[in-house]
Amino acid sequence: ARKDGAALRRALAPWLAEDLAPHLADLPVEQLAMLFRVGPPELVATTFAYVPLEVQKRLLKLLSQDQAAELLNSLPPDDRTAFLNELPLDLAMQMLALLSPAERQVAQALLAYPEHSVGRMMTLDYVAVRPEWSVREALDYIREHGYDRETLNVIFVVDTSGRLIDDVRVRRLLLSPLDRPVRELLDGNYARLRPTDDREHALELFRQFDRVALPVTDESERLIGIITVDDMLDVAAEEATEDIQKLGGTEALDEPYLTITLGRIVRKRASWLVVLFFGEMLTATAMAYFEDEIAKAVVLALFVPLVISSGGNAGSQAATLVIRALALGEFHVRDWWRVMRRELAVGVLLGLVLGSIGFLRIALWSAVSDVYGPHWLGVAGTVGCALVGVVLWGSLTGSMLPLVLKRFGLDPATSSAPFVATLVDVTGLVIYFSVALVLLRGTLL
């Protein structure tokens, strides 16, 4: 094994760990364990970060305690936080015990930040230089201390007490005369995050400023870590997943669909399904209220699903568009009137389209059969008018609900397609039968 190890190390020597790691991470777990026992520590640590969680866990079990300790100690702090965060508490504690006192302190400090906060994603592998240094001194310092990944696109400038003065792109250093002081390259213009900021805020800043790394500072503006753009692509994907799952009427799974336990997925789906079911029970109440009308004119019952689902569909469209626009910052809650005016117009037009189709469908059918009875014209008129009302109402409800939720500090994505459909189903029934009572009085009712 020792000979294999030496050969492996020779074969790996010309590669940069961060280039090789994504490829190695696809190896079967046994081969990974072998690599991890003999491979260079930096490569091992970088590769570990690319391995999926399930494999990471099995891998650590295949290593000796010493090997596991060495690996955990050499992991970049942000990757280690991400890994420990996914473990059950007891296992996480065992892992923390394997760390050296210094690394344990770092890990505990990062884990103390709330989930989905910037602090949890920080890495400490940044390069900080002093403003009075020359460009040459700064580049020499980087050449000596820049062995960590993720750091070298942006350099941070701090004062003697560690307070952030500015960030400066490596490009700026490279393009400047070597004897110029770093101070003269600064523009005093930087964006910074707090460790307690939500990671969505970080995502916004990255999108706005096109940076590859942003500094994180504490209350006294001391530089305590950085966030890098490669983590932001993962954040963007996770945040979109959460929103999409909520829009589908389920709690965010936070785990892959195929590996989440049956108990957990049922709980996450049942909670919303039961809430919606209780809401939908009101349709039975509403229908019972119009039971006499249904008994007199059974033909009315035939169009109940058609009418109420059209309102639900229009509402689901409006809710989805408004939720996404809110997430992208296209408008704010205070712009509700512009949204409502828009949905008033759209809702009327969409209602007229569906109402006309519904009217024509019943009229045409009645021309060739008598399935809708002698008062088909009244029925067609009722369905047509009810559709205009229900689609308009659905569009308004669907567009306003996310704004109301956001106004009260709730997540707008909670107003999912099924949630809006349920709301609109109940009110849609009332609209439909009220129209019927007006239009069909004296004929069918």
Add this chain to the structure above:
Amino acid sequence: ARKDGAALRRALAPWLAEDLAPHLADLPVEQLAMLFRVGPPELVATTFAYVPLEVQKRLLKLLSQDQAAELLNSLPPDDRTAFLNELPLDLAMQMLALLSPAERQVAQALLAYPEHSVGRMMTLDYVAVRPEWSVREALDYIREHGYDRETLNVIFVVDTSGRLIDDVRVRRLLLSPLDRPVRELLDGNYARLRPTDDREHALELFRQFDRVALPVTDESERLIGIITVDDMLDVAAEEATEDIQKLGGTEALDEPYLTITLGRIVRKRASWLVVLFFGEMLTATAMAYFEDEIAKAVVLALFVPLVISSGGNAGSQAATLVIRALALGEFHVRDWWRVMRRELAVGVLLGLVLGSIGFLRIALWSAVSDVYGPHWLGVAGTVGCALVGVVLWGSLTGSMLPLVLKRFGLDPATSSAPFVATLVDVTGLVIYFSVALVLLRGTLL
């Protein structure tokens, strides 16, 4: 004005264009126009890329033809492509005419790639060095030619005919002895894109390899451009928006909600709404088929919305989870059996939960009132059993439909919550009334 211009240029001198631009882009359009008339060309071009499309258009109208031409010629090619792409064809042609012959050729070549392709997002501002150069020569070359943004984190190594040999991080150059040849820094390991690749493919590669820039090569492996990670954050947001809008049962808007014209938003929403309406018409047909049963037992009609919407909700959950898991690559179409097995279990459990609640609700109500008549137990049993069947059926339909769509090369996100709900509504009615025919024969029916 000339004095103002000189003062402005002096004030702006210490800033790096890419740091200042995001802030300047928020200025009112008149001040922007003033800045654009006198500001340094690089700053003007960078700022223009950060300005929203509507403001970009107004800005160009405020500039003289010469000023507009200078601006367009100095825009980075990828930002120019993005801008021209959003213009109506006639306006885009006018803009193309303002370009110098060389820039026009570049712009036309980029615009010839399909929308949402890698070619449309390419930038040409990369630095390519030769393998036989020393690190010192490479760094000197960068210092001389690296004045463009977005380029300096990764350097590309090409042979005499421009074929890509490898990419190398600037970090690697900075950490190496100055007299070492570039050739010895190479690991022969790089990912590359084709200009015709879909931008989603680029997003996957960036996510997988944690790069800040990836090279684009033609069929003979010649380097023709690069893609940078900052554009990927925008791609991730746009792709998520498309998926979310489709899931909500509307065509992707491709424009902000508040600025898209009324005609366009109505067309995009009406198309799907009408399709769903035609589908939902089948509920009226199904209901008509059971008209005699409804006439005999009006109480059955009361629970129609409750039963069918529960199936739709369960189906919308399943569809959303499967669509997102497919988009994240968690599983593939060939894993359909694992998904179906999972939904069988989840569907039965969720159905039992809702079925029990439905049964109890009717039973309890009947204990205090006679709204459901003497045969309430049969009605409660019918609703309970139908709910189990409908929720299970909804879960199966919702989970399989995206897989079927994907299998036939269609976008799985087409199986939106409203689409699945419509499918399940029709079949849910058949399930409900069939259960009723079995359980209530001899009593109500």
